Amino acid sequence: MKTKGLHHVTAFARDPKVNLSFYTEVLGLRLVKKTVNFDDPGTYHFYFGNETGDPGTILTFFPFQGSMKGTVGNGQAGRIDLAVPKGALPFWKKRLADFGIDVRETVLFQENVLLFQDAEELQLSITEDGESGQNTRETADIPPHYAITGTKGVTLNSYRPEATIRFLEDQFGYRKIGEDGDYVRLEIAGTIGNRLDVKINGQTRGIGGYGTIHHVAFRTTREEQQEWKKLLQESGFSASEILDRQYFTSIYFREQGGILFEMATDEPGFLVDEDLADLGTTLKLPDWLEQHRRQIEGVLPKWE
Incomplete structure (x- = not known):
């Protein structure tokens, strides 16, 4: 078995209004689901993506x-790398600057990259990618041929980078394609979410809080998920039970470098409880929380 790459990346934020504004208005992503943290229903859980919320x-x-x-x-x-079509980088450099965002242009692995932070200091980058297609999401000020197509990859800060790289190669099917300074780049077949950069020189311990990433989720199927759980346990990892996340099922584990990974299914997707035209427009709750809707809505932050 091999993963097909990234399913999603989950990070911490602080202000829901600021978070929504940045990712929908500045980056032009679609809010494809507004729900709650199933483990802490008094907290929102926002999902942003392309028009259809594809993995x-x-x-x-x-x-x-x-x-x-x-x-x-x-x-x-440590950093989420976003993909845009070829020729879109000048548009994004100007757009981010127009919003007052500090942008640094650099070259990583012989690619021009824009480095910046979101409104709550989460590390992001934008790079051109001719393989990731085109986002069909239309906004008033971002033409489709410039729009963000998805997550190209993430940077991994591992306590044991050699072990992390070995795991990604041996278990997930990634292959090393190069080194640049402190980073080793791994890729897997695919057109989106197929790249990982592992930092090979150590740094201080990460501390969770706004502006940091909580976990990285990789794609799997329902048929293979049970096999992944068995394989991980046989390899010495402590994997969670299969958890129902309404739009996918998940297992969680920490790889040897201490990073929290998730194996998330493509199925059933974000259309399970909303039509395409209505994605992200109302607060959606799973059946086991629906009976507590009034209480949950009473404690969720208000800003509208």
Whole structure:
């Protein structure tokens, strides 16, 4: 078995209004699902992606109001790399600058890259990618041929980078394609969410909080998920039970470098409880929380 790459990346935020504004208005992503953290229903869980919420395009956030600023470091993913079509980088450099966002242009692995942070200091980048297609999402000020197509990859800050790389190669099917300074780049077949950069020089311990990544989810299928759980356990990893996340099922485990990974199914997807035209427009709750809707809505932050 091999994963097909990234399913989604989940990060911490602090202010739900600020988070929504940045990812929908500045980056032009679609809010494909507004729900709650199933383990903490008093907190929102936002899912952003392309028009249809395809795996590999999804960024999700837990906006914990009043939370402390996190510290990016070992045991975490550090930066989310977003893909745009060829020729779109000048558009994004100007757009981000027009919003007052500090942008640094650099070259990584012989690619021009824009480095910046979101409104709550989460590390992001934008790079051109001719293989990721075109986002059909239409906004008033972002033409489709410039729109973000999805998550190209993430940077992994591992306590044991050699072990992390070996795991990704031996278990997930990634292959090393190069090194650039402190980073080793791994890729897997696919057109989106198929790249990982592993930092090979150590740094301080990561501390969770807004501006940091909680976990990285990889794609699987329902048929293979049970096999992944068995394989992980046989390899010495402590994997969670299969958990129902309404739009996918998940297992969680920490790889040897301390980073929290998830194996998430493509099925059933975000259309299971909303039509395509209505994605993200209302608060959706799973059946086991629906009976508590009034209480949940009473404690969720208000900003409208």
